[in-house]
Amino acid sequence: MIAGEELAPLEIAVTRTLIVAGALASRDYQDVHHDAELAREKGSPDIFMNILTTNGLVGRYVTDRFGPSAVLRRVAIRLGAPNYPGDTMVLSGTVTAVGDDGTAEVAVVGVNGIGRHVTGTVTVAVAEGAA
Numbered sequence: 001m002i003a004g005e006e007l008a009p010l011e012i013a014v015t016r017t018l019i020v021a022g023a024l025a026s027r028d029y030q031d032v033h034h035d036a037e038l039a040r041e042k043g044s045p046d047i048f049m050n051i052l053t054t055n056g057l058v059g060r061y062v063t064d065r066f067g068p069s070a071v072l073r074r075v076a077i078r079l080g081a082p083n084y085p086g087d088t089m090v091l092s093g094t095v096t097a098v099g100d101d102g103t104a105e106v107a108v109v110g111v112n113g114i115g116r117h118v119t120g121t122v123t124v125a126v127a128e129g130a131a
Helices: 016-025 036-041 051-066
Strands: 006-014 071-079 087-098 103-112 115-125
Touching: 006 016, 006 051, 016 051, 051 071, 051 087, 051 103, 051 115, 087 115
Parallel strands: none
Antiparallel strands: 006 087, 071 115, 087 103, 103 115
């Protein structure tokens, strides 16, 4: 791995099941993540993905790209355009720094049909000879 290296993108189908399952798995019972009618009453066109699900998908993206020895050290993200059911989010990343300690910093962006859903930075530790 070298600074400037681009990671292969990952397409994720944003399904109603993914949104609801992610909210339940992270114990986020806010109605906007599982009840379309109540989400609409609150001004959203539909349910939308919560930040914890997005955080997990960003982590998965990076560890999948760096292999089974990869360990997340830090994930810092910011949400933008919501992920609604029926859309596709495409995650992409660029290695921005490589440390002498076997860590890499990766800038990650996730884009859907209405814009940037997530931007962030992930620090990952990678075993010698991996990636």
